[in-house]
Amino acid sequence: MPLVTTNRDTLVGQAIAQLREVISSGEWxxxxxxxxxxxxxxxxxxxxxxxxxAVRALAHGGLLEVRQGDGTYVRATSELSGALRTLCGPELREVLExxxxxxxxAARLAALRRTDSDLAALRKALTARNQASAAISAAAERGEQPDTEALTRAARSDTDFHVAVVRCAGNGMLEELYRGVIETVADSVASTMPDFAGTHDFSHDSLVDAIExxxxxxxxxxxxxxxxxxxxxxxS
Known part of the structure; x- marks a missing residue:
């Protein structure tokens, strides 16, 4: 998404709006x-x-993180998600609850409301999730910790799968609420995946079968x- 020249009035507000759009769209x-x-x-x-x-305002809102001497990084894709990451901190149990x-x-509604196209998208997300997670399971079976890149890829694909389930529910407000906590969800996935990989069935095939x-x-x-x-x- 290219950035476009702003008008001269309310420059900071317009800059904030454009940077926020680039972040929320996933461009960054x-x-x-x-x-x-x-x-x-x-x-x-x-x-x-x-x-x-503008950067200071977005950092205050939780979307950006300014690291002195290093640069500025995207921390969350919405103010809600940024606030939840700050409030929840390391309380993994609260995030899981x-x-x-x-x-x-979402799973209940998805089973009741899913369309054929929803199901096709869900199956595609499940396949991507299982493929990315296979490397994590293989490392666990060898008694090794997965490399950072593989874990990031698996956590992202797992989160994308859960978003697909929520989308199948056909409830716009539920989807917005879930997207508001998406970074927190991704953090919880990355935190738990190395521990349960190889010791628990986390393929979610049965969930998709039930929705189908x-x-x-x-x-x-x-x-x-x-x-x-x-x-x-x-x-425990």
Whole structure:
């Protein structure tokens, strides 16, 4: 998404809006180092002070993280997600409990409302998830820790799968709520995946089968049992 020249009025506000759009669209994903002030100022045709104020505002909102001497990185794709990451911190159990609240109902609704095209997209997301997770399972079976790149790829594909389930639910507000916590969800996936890989069936094939069969009760149970296992594991 190219940045366009701003008008001269409310420059900081317009700069904030454009940077936020680039972040929320995924053009700059979480963990991405954004261009330096000079490059952004040139792209938006504004002064560096304007860019500095815009970056400061987005950092205050939790979307960006300024690392002195290193650069500025994308921390979250929305203010809600940024705030939740700050509030939840390392409390993995709380994150998993919130995930359970949203994902169990999403699975139930998905079984009732999914369309054929929804199911095709869900199957595609499941395949990508299982393929990316295979490397994590293989490392666990060898008693090794997965490399960072493989873990990041697996966590991203797992999160994409859960987003696909929520989208199948056909509830716009539920999807917005879930997207608001998506970075926190991804963090919880990355935190738990190395521990349960190879010791628990986390392929989610049964969940998708239940959604395909329009079995709402089984879909809810599959989503809930998996997260219950994770929650219990974090408490032990």
């Amino acid at each position: 994903p979480v963990g991405h180092r954004i261009p330096p002030e000079s490059q952004l100022a040139s792209s938006l045709d504004v002064g560096r002070n304007t860019i500095r104020e 919130v995930r359970r609240t949203l994902e169990v109902e 069969a329009r079995d709402a009760e089984k879909a809810s149970r599959e989503a809930g049992d998996f997260l219950d296992w994770l929650i219990e594991d974090t408490a």
